[in-house]
Amino acid sequence: MPNDPTEPLANAVRRALAPGEGLRVASRIRTDPGTVEDVDVRTELLEVINPLNWVGIGAHPGGFLRRLTFGRAVVGPEGSMARRLHSAIDSTPDTALVVTDGRLIAMAVAVNISGSTVTYQPGQVVAECPRAAVTGAELAAKGLLRRARFTVSFGDGSRCALLAQVPSVARRLVAELNAGWPNR
Numbered sequence: 122m123p124n125d126p127t128e129p130l131a132n133a134v135r136r137a138l139a140p141g142e143g144l145r146v147a148s149r150i151r152t153d154p155g156t157v158e159d160v161d162v163r164t165e166l167l168e169v170i171n172p173l174n175w176v177g178i179g180a181h182p183g184g185f186l187r188r189l190t191f192g193r194a195v196v197g198p199e200g201s202m203a204r205r206l207h208s209a210i211d212s213t214p215d216t217a218l219v220v221t222d223g224r225l226i227a228m229a230v231a232v233n234i235s236g237s238t239v240t241y242q243p244g245q246v247v248a249e250c251p252r253a254a255v256t257g258a259e260l261a262a263k264g265l266l267r268r269a270r271f272t273v274s275f276g277d278g279s280r281c282a283l284l285a286q287v288p289s290v291a292r293r294l295v296a297e298l299n300a301g302w303p304n305r
Contacts, residue, residue, distance in 0.1 A: 127290060133241035134219050134228065143222040145297045148290045149230070150218040150283050152194060152211040197279025202250050206273070207281040209248035216247065218283065220297045223252050225273075250275070258298035260291060271295050 219226040229244035261270035285291035
């Protein structure tokens with residue numbers, strides 16, 4: 122693929138994989154800005170009309186607008202695969218999502234930028250699951266704020282929304298995560 126934006130990272134990550142493990146795609150990733158908890162609409166609306174928040178004295182949480190704009194970033198109970206993946210990516214400054222023939226891996230990466238050259242150094246694995254635990258992936262609905270957003274669903278019924286670097290990389294990640302399943 123000419124000018125593949127994932128190739129420099131893939132070359133770096135390939136060295137960190139287990140012997141014989143086939144790399145399908147690797148991309149820098151970040152978490153979706155949606156909410157991670159349920160939003161109480163009544164409380165949120167009361168906070169919106171609270172005059173203290175208008176003058177900067179209040180402590181409006183703002184979850185309702187985030188939920189309305191982006192939806193839910195994570196669906197599933199504490200300890201679910203989606204929550205663990207989302208939390209690991211959210212707490213790691215530079216993260217790569219690595220899809221291999223046997224695993225889905227979130228890996229810390231060091232990014233070095235020198236002029237127009239970007240190099241990567243793979244770090245520790247912050248979350249992983251067997252590829253068979255992923256039951257599907259899909260692109261988010263089209264829209265200005267959802268261009269490179271996609272969701273990953275897991276066998277435990279949980280799912281999380283992630284953001285790729287660009288829409289073409291999101292499409293490739295979704296295609297690789299769905300590859301090999303007869304019903305997709």
